[in-house]
Amino acid sequence: MANAVVGESGFERGIYDLRNRYDPYPMQRRFHSTTCQYPFMGGAAGPGKTLAMIMEQMTACNEFNASDGPQVHTLLLRRTNPKLEATVITRFREAIDPSLYRKFNLTKSEVTWWNGATTLFGSMQYDHNAWDYQGQWLQIGYDELCEFTFQQWMATSAWNRCPVSPHTKKYGAGNPIGIGALWCEDLWVNLQPCHGMDDDQKAQYLAGIYYENGVKKHRDYAYFPATYLDNPVYANDPTFLKNLSAYPAALRDALKLGKWGVAAGYFRGIWDEAVHCYGEGEVELLPYFKRWISGNWGYEHPASFYKHCMDGNGVLYTYDEMVVQHQSPEKLAESVANFAIDDDGSMPRFIGFPFSFDAQRSMATSTMGAEPNSIAARMTPILRKAGIPEPYPSTRDKVGRDTLMRERLEKRIVIGEDGEGHFVEVPNWRISRRCKELIRIMPIAKADEADPEKIEPVNDGSDSPLQGAGYGLYGIWGKPAKIPREVVRRELAATIIEPDSQPTVEQFTELAMAMKRFAADNKPKKRRSRWSVR
DSSP states (O other): OOSSOOOOSSOSSSOOOHHHHOOOOHHHHHHHHOOOSEEEEEESSSSSHHHHHHHHHHHHHTTSOTTTGGGOEEEEEESSHHHIIIIIIHHHHHHSOGGGSSEEETTTTEEEOTTSOEEEEEEOOSGGGGGGGOSOOSEEEEETGGGSOHHHHHHTGGGOOOTTOSOOEEEEEEOSOSTTHHHHIIIIISOSOOTTOOHHHHHHHHTTEEEETTEEEESSEEEEEEOGGGSHHHHTOHHHHHHHHTSOHHHHHHHHHOOSSTTOOTTTTTOOHHHHEEOTTTSOOOTTSEEEEEEEOOSSSOEEEEEEEEOTTOOEEEEEEEEEOSOOHHHHHHHHHHHHSOTTSOOOOBSOOEEOGGGTOOTTSOSSSOOTTSHHHHHHHHHHHHTOOOOEEOOSOHHHHHHHHHHHHHOEEEEEEOSSSOEEEEESEEEETTOHHHHHHTTTOOBOSSOTTSBOOOSSSTTHHHHHHHHHHHHOOSOOOOOOHHHHHHHHHHHHSOTTSOOOHHHHHHHHHHHHHHHHHTOOOOOOOTTSOO
16 A cells, blocks of 8 residues: 555544555554653655655544543644644645545644544744644654754643643654754764753653663653665655755755764854844844844955844844856956945945955955955956945954854854744844855754864865855944834834824823933933042
8 A cells, every 4th residue: 555545434433544545664664562661753855754754643633532632732843833734734735535534724723533532743943832732642753853943842742741641742853964964873873861950850851761671762862863775755756866865965965875973063052044044024124233244255256245134132134145156356346245235226335345265366465455366356347336345354363263053053142022022032143044155054064073173174165155255244243233213212102002093192291201311311321431439
């Protein structure tokens, strides 16, 4: 029988028999058979991990009669909503015949089975989104678990319960790459406590370890490895194999063979595409933000340029990218001038242009100004005419630049609350999805074996985006630009006066008092002279 579901009109007894409608592959069968509370299907792309989780939840829901069914709920998560719709929900609608459930609520992304049990498809982009799923869940599944943080995995533990069954389960599936690859490898592959566990969690985890015939095992955590060979359809699909072979070696081994640690990059455990990257319309870049441009020179190797800004909270945004090759300095300057123009046709006021050191001068020259015939000097007249600052050398401090990128990614800045009293945090450095080459290299940039504090240099120039963006982070510092008074007033008014309503005298008074408090809180402090009387 094919690895799919065969449709049937409803259920006579409200009980779903897995064996009659779904013929699992060996890895899927082992996953379904385990009694461990936290199983994990890990490894390559394509062995049927997502379908196995959908079938696990479908089967669990339909093991209850119509009396208990309405008290049974399962949850299947993906890190972001676009990926949820493109993978889990799409796979569900392809594989599960509509006759096998009562209804599917497209708005809520919720399935109601014939016995009244439900399966909810959800996303958890940020750690605080875990609070969206308070409730009682018989099963909780994380598709592509390695895209989640350890905090997101633990956040749902209290709600993994069911009033009509003690057999709760929480599980995941994923490839060995992403923000969570390190902690997943520790818990399921290496069978050791992971970073982020407190002392009690470590003790509880260690208590579940035992040995069987000299083999280390865990009572609660069961690992089911898989490669592309575990799915006989994809194992013989030349297009699928060709697509996998197109990845760099590290990612290829991870996605094809399910190898752990091969994609362990410099930013491993820190780089989190779900929160570090943002798409069109997700972030509003306001005119008063501090802006600058940066770049890395190259001719045979790529030349990479980036536009950056800093908002009022100190969050750094790298919001556009240009990567080109084989351009003379003059042609490159023209390309940069065109790149610098925003989508609305305006030229931002850039406060600086940190540029790669080797485009400025030879090693033997002074530290001031570019050499007369250097790349930067030849670019400068064209850039000035376009209204772009003269490029200046950023840094030769590779360790400082690389560690600064890592620190900016790791640091979090509180930007407000979510309406329920939970702080909303974002990374100190966020990258637009326009910056495709930078995003592509972030998860695979390797640490230098001789000096782990640095990113390993490469000879093919593929690390040019890291250098171009890194120069921008290293070359600009200082506080955010002051928020204009009118912007503050508009934001405060939005919290006091209802949209499209006529403000009352009391609301005007409240707004005036709020502005007065803001002015007092942000009044420049007078600096005391060192010679003044104390």
